[in-house]
Amino acid sequence: MCTRWKIWLACDHFDIRTDCCSAKTGIGIEDCKHYRLRTVEYPPPAGFQLPRFCPLMPNCPYSIRSGAWNCCECGKVMNTGGRCECVMIHGGVEIVCGHFCCHACPKGSYQL
Ligand SMILES: [Zn+2]
Numbered sequence: 314m315c316t317r318w319k320i321w322l323a324c325d326h327f328d329i330r331t332d333c334c335s336a337k338t339g340i341g342i343e344d345c346k347h348y349r350l351r352t353v354e355y356p357p358p359a360g361f362q363l364p365r366f367c368p369l370m371p372n373c374p375y376s377i378r379s380g381a382w383n384c385c386e387c388g389k390v391m392n393t394g395g396r397c398e399c400v401m402i403h404g405g406v407e408i409v410c411g412h413f414c415c416h417a418c419p420k421g422s423y424q425l
């Protein structure tokens with residue numbers, strides 16, 4: 314089956330991988346009658362091979378910081394996901410910062 318994989322990475326970016334089958338006749342894999350789109354969430358199932366590098370490299374701030382970074386928006390230190398996990402309470406409502414690691418975010422450290 315022709316499959317286009319959308320693979321989520323630790324940095325919250327995704328990679329696209331395509332596998333073609335022998336029944337493919339057209340140019341694009343969408344032309345194959347067996348075409349399907351699959352999404353793999355992060356973390357992937359055991360045994361699934363993730364790409365070694367984010368496709369946005371060298372422009373993935375998360376990967377450049379080796380997966381540990383401080384949030385430039387809220388100041389949370391040592392984030393290890395692609396987005397800031399800081400939860401703030403505003404008027405009794407929980408708000409997740411959710412800031413994407415950007416070029417302004419410093420490398421992970423416990424010192425501000
Ligand atoms: Zn196919």
Ligand SMILES: [Zn+2]
Nearest residue numbers: 324326367373
């Ligand atoms: Zn990335």
Ligand SMILES: [Zn+2]
Nearest residue numbers: 384387397410
């Ligand atoms: Zn934050």
Ligand SMILES: [Zn+2]
Nearest residue numbers: 385415417418
């Ligand atoms: Zn930032």
